[in-house]
Amino acid sequence: xxxxxxxxxxxxxxxxxxxxxxxxxxxxxxxxxxxxxxxxxxxxxxxxxxxxxxxxxxxxxxxxxxxxxxxxxxxxxxxxxxxxxxxxxxxxxxxxxxxxxxxxxxxxxxxxxxxxxxxxxxxxxxxxxxxxxxxxxxxxxxxxxxxxxxxxxxxxxxxxxxxxxxxxxxxxxxxxxxxxxxxxxxxxxxxxxxxxxxxxxxxxxxxxxxxxxxxxxxxxxxxxxxxxxxxxxxxxxxxxxxxx
Numbered sequence: 001x002x003x004x005x006x007x008x009x010x011x012x013x014x015x016x017x018x019x020x021x022x023x024x025x026x027x028x029x030x031x032x033x034x035x036x037x038x039x040x041x042x043x044x045x046x047x048x049x050x051x052x053x054x055x056x057x058x059x060x061x062x063x064x065x066x067x068x069x070x071x072x073x074x075x076x077x078x079x080x081x082x083x084x085x086x087x088x089x090x091x092x093x094x095x096x097x098x099x100x101x102x103x104x105x106x107x108x109x110x111x112x113x114x115x116x117x118x119x120x121x122x123x124x125x126x127x128x129x130x131x132x133x134x135x136x137x138x139x140x141x142x143x144x145x146x147x148x149x150x151x152x153x154x155x156x157x158x159x160x161x162x163x164x165x166x167x168x169x170x171x172x173x174x175x176x177x178x179x180x181x182x183x184x185x186x187x188x189x190x191x192x193x194x195x196x197x198x199x200x201x202x203x204x205x206x207x208x209x210x211x212x213x214x215x216x217x218x219x220x221x222x223x224x225x226x227x228x229x230x231x232x233x234x235x236x237x238x239x240x241x242x243x244x
Contacts, residue, residue: 006033008158008191009054014063016049023049026063029210029220031193033158036185037220038202039195041212041235047195048083050212051161054193055080067159076103079152083164086144087137093147094132097122100154122150125180127173141168149177153184160184162194166201174198178205199232211235 009031016024023046031037039047052058054065055078067077079100088096100122101115111119123129126146131139136147145168152160160181166174178194182205185192193210196202202209203223211219211226213235219226226232 007031008033008035009065009067009193011054011065012063014050014053014060014065016046016053016058016060024053024060025217027218029218031191033191034185034189035208036182036192036206037194037208037210038206039193039210039212040197040199040202042214045212045214047212048163051080051163051193051195054078055161076155077157077159079155079157079160081145081148081152081160081162081165083145083167085141086148089137091136092133093123093128093136093139094119096136096147097132097151097154100151100156103155118154118156119150122153123147125153126150127176142170142173145169146173146177149180158190160190160192162192164195164197166196166198174201181205203227 007030009029011027011029014024014027015022027050039050041047049058053060054067057080097119098111098115101111101119105111105115120129120132123132126149128143128146128150131143136144139147145165149162149165152162162181165181166177169177178198178201181192181194184190194202194206206223208220209223209226211231213219219231221229221231
């Protein structure tokens, strides 16, 4: 499989198992610069596992993958947002987002004026511009999630991986965050992969959808093409666009 000039993620025959349970099986795909891809599928199909494997948080059973010219695991290449609830004592929102600048400053390095501007802009982008000096643990789960997304934006990587980024968010903020990610991809040519259960928003805001079906592998195509092939009905066992 020869990579195209703008291919930023390339996966070949990737597999992953937990004991006797095979979650990913022989997955191959190309993702291009500026792509917004929503990863959807029934619970347990391997959405989160795929993202964690690409971020090298979990080893693959077999297969190969490359990210941004083989810079796998480089914090200046990949930003990752997970759904785990975090508790950070005596840590301000500003401090959490500032962690996104560590690949450029080192852990003990000071923040430049440019770093501080990037941090503040990232907070404003997710609607938390006036919360910088408040404590992270004093915020709701939704505000914490937006803080972590701001951290990923401040990291300024060409690839952003997000596992259920709209979890804990109300509808207006779900729309706001997904629109922000799409705008960032367009204006800055970032590649964004999002695992989500928000199928309606995924269809509206993604360029392509990676539909994962247990035992049947993946389909990576535009939302319209997948609907025309009844791929969603096959994956979920019902017409999810007309459930009644």
